[in-house]
Amino acid sequence: MAIASFADKGADLELVGITKRFPGFTAIEELDLSIPAGSFFALLGPSGCGKTTTLRLVAGLEEPTAGQILIGGKDVTATKPFQRPVNTVFQSYALFPHMTILENVAFGLRRRKMSDPVAKAHEALALVELDHLAARRPAQLSGGQQQRVALARAIVNRPALLLLDEPLGALDLKLRRQMQLELKTIQTEVGLTFLHVTHDQEEAMTMADTVAVMNKGRIEQMGAPEELYELPRTAFVANFLGQSNLFSGSVTASTADAITVDVAGVPIIVPRTRAKRHAGEVAIGVRPEKVSLLTEAPQPVAGRNVLGPGRVTDVSFSGVSTQYLVEVPGVGELIVFAQNMVFGPVVHVGAEVWVSWNADHGFGLDDDASAVPRFPADASTESIAIQRRIALEEELEQA
Amino acid sequence: MAFTAFSSQAVVEQAPRKRSFIALVLLLPGILYLVLFFLAPLISLVITSFQQPVLDGDVGEYTAGFQWQNYTDAMGEYWPLVLRAFGFAIIATVLALIISYPIAYFIGVKARRWPLLQSLLLTLVIAPFFISFLLRTLAWKQIMSDEGPIVQFLKTVAILPSDGHLTGTTFSVIFGLTYNFIPFMTLPLYATLERLDLRYIEAGADLYASPFTVFRKVTIPLSMPGIVSGTLLTFIPAAGDYINASRDFLGSSSTAMVGNAIEANFLVLQNYPIAAALSIVLMAVILIIVGIYVRRSGTEDLI
Incomplete structure (x- = not known):
């Protein structure tokens, strides 16, 4: 042998x-x-x-x-x-x-x-x-x-x-x-x-x-x-390994430690070291649990990105945390994970909210921005269920 | 017992215990058939085997009795033919297994990727059935006759002496038996090998077993149900066969098997008790051999 x-x-x-x-x-x-x-x-x-x-x-x-x-x-x-x-x-x-x-x-x-x-x-x-x-x-x-x-x-x-x-x-x-x-x-x-x-x-x-x-x-x-989770290099990794909110836009300003990306008219800051591309059309993202949900328009603070106002389109409670889907006009739908610090969800479907996250938590992808789908098909059962529900609701509205 | 070897599942599901009139009606034709064409002739055969000749009667005239000496007489006279029958049947079964296994393996495992080839090859295995078994055996007699090309060739290359024959020899009888029963061996083997899960073979190779060891330790044990049913389907009819060994086909008087003795006693000598006794001995020996074989092959454990 x-x-x-x-x-x-x-x-x-x-x-x-x-x-x-x-x-x-x-x-x-x-x-x-x-x-x-x-x-x-x-x-x-x-x-x-x-x-x-x-x-x-x-x-x-x-x-x-x-x-x-x-x-x-x-x-x-x-x-x-x-x-x-x-x-x-x-x-x-x-x-x-x-x-x-x-x-x-x-x-x-x-x-x-x-x-x-x-x-x-x-x-x-x-x-x-x-x-x-x-x-x-x-x-x-x-x-x-x-x-x-x-x-x-x-x-x-x-x-x-x-x-x-x-x-x-x-x-x-x-x-x-x-x-x-x-x-x-x-x-x-x-x-x-x-x-x-x-x-x-x-x-x-x-x-x-x-x-x-x-x-x-x-x-x-x-x-x-x-490392893979916090700093995904491509949209595929960002979506396959957990969920991600991805945006695309062009770089409007670039400093020694950060780049500013114009996402539907809102400047979003991403640390330079966490971004793979520093000029032109780029795709950037942030993890849903890094995003916080605010019920009032926040005061602009340096080092925080804010999108909104948007509307909550879905709330799904999963015990430890609650997943909110927020539709922001011009940007699309965002996923927000919030820990259940109080009993039950804090906002309900239809509520007007703002989303905000620490600029340090964003990441920039290596993909060609045009090649990145806004929300690539996610194969997790949870999101399939959510998508089904959205499709069904649309169907009902049309009927 | 012997019959479980043919079913793919050894685990018997417990049938619901409910008296069903319909089930009985549905079973009736089968039961009638068995009683009429199996049980009645069997009893008649047992009775015949104990009959005694009528004093001063004609040839072939017998009367009821309990002449158990029929059995000792039959065995005393025909024991070499009984031994030869089982010897030939065992050799033919082993040869058929050796020839059929690669065929069945190729069709059932290697040809899986090409279903068309698979069906074509299966058709070829069954094709001999399109022509009568007697005609095919006669054809072999022609091919192996003294004037035939095979004998001529063998004589030319001096494998066969100049006064040698092929027909009427032990060789031609075993050849005929093997040839005739190959499809009966190949089909059950194919049925098992076709379902063989190749992942077991891969697992064997992954666990340091060489291809030969995988074959010995994994493939053969997993195809045991096919081997058992194939060998039974070959051995049982081959042991009682009287066509191949018959003088009119591939055999001669020196190759006669017990089947030929039964035929001669029933049809020529009209010694019905001896013929019946031989038949029952043949049946009993087959039952014993098959019973031991099935028990020893351990196919009950295979699901």
Whole structure:
């Protein structure tokens, strides 16, 4: 066998100029990626963005059209999956239905002729707290339990690199939280390199050290979760990772530390260091929770941007916070998240409000302003529900 | 038991316990059919197997009795044919499995991306059924005859001695059995392999198993239901077959199987009790072998 002993620590992964074309479309275009050993790396993106293909390329289940894959400095591009020091937790778990849980976990150990596979498998099962079910078949386990077995089956081999393909997708929220914590604990304890593929931005942000946002076969932006969230570089990242209020306008003034953008006649200030473009037509934005809602016209204060007056078109209460949609004439609709410091929402639909935010919290995007849709389609269930409601209300009004 | 091997689901859903008149009416034709064409002949066969010849009677005249010696006589005379029948059937089944598995794997797994090719290949597997089984076997007799090109060629390259034959040999009988039962092996194998989840294969490869190990440890166990039903559909009829081994087709008197003995006793020698006893022995042995086989193959665990 190619591997005779456990990897004592994670290995780094390097993708160099990876391109993958399927008949009719390109899944991945010239992808360069470097993941340091021992890190928890998340590839985040909508379905069809090429993230699962990337994972399958690393696992060896697909062959790249061009480019190189290096694991721990060794070129593995031409090797078969069974020769790579990599294990995958599959989205479907893919537990062998004809074997017991124990045999499933011991499968990789037996193939590598490890000593005492049964004891090691029991140990791994104990780690995911399922040792008491070792004699059962996968079909007799719940989805969450199967997921943990799949995890045990992968980590028992101590691969230099562990690949996770949306492993938590099928779990309910509570179990998912619990598994996220467990995964993180295991990763820190064992010190492996994790490559986690997910479309769940919250999952990626809570678990990973580094998140790469993928779109249409390319990495749009990569960095620590806070960095990605607070300073998105493109409209796609701004909207995929949480929600954003985006505006476009031309730069009217530019100083050493800030630029002023004319948004529908209102000057909006963005710190120079937080803006990617400093002249011409630009797209800027601010996160909804940074925006505050005011019921009276505020006095102009240096360092605060104000838009308004506008009307509240929707209020949705979600316990911790309330989401308001504010329609500002000439600018469009803005999202405002406000923490529920008092009982219930502070304003109601139809109220006249102003929105304001600290100028330091704005960001400027790298996109071409004309290419940025005002509010790009957001795929979160919440906003879909809101959009449906708006569409329905319009329909009712017309009727 | 043997019958569960044919169903894809081993888990039996508990039927609602409700007396239903309609269900009974719907079952009636089936029950009648079984009673008339299976149970009655079976009982008649058992009775026949214990009959004794009428003293001073004609050939083929028998009367009711309990002559269990019919069984010992039959086995005493025909045991080599019984052994040969099971030997040939086992060899033919194994050969058919070895030939059919790659075909079924190709159609069911590799050709998944091209549904048209898949249907075309399946049609080719079934195509022999368009011509009578007897005609096809006769055709093989022609092809393998002493004047035929195959024998001529084998003689030229000195694989076959100059006075050698193909027809009437053990080879041609096993060949005929294998050939005739390949579709019965391929179709159930295809049905299982077509549903084989390739993600298990990927998982196997991901867990350091070489393609051969994946085949041995994952593909074969997961296709066990198809293997079991295919081998049963081949083995059972092959063990009782009397066409391929018949002198008129691919066999000779030295290749006779138990089926040929039953045929001869029923139709030529008119020794009905011996023929009936042989039939029952054949049935019993098949039942025992199949029972052990299904139990051992462990397909009950596979869902």
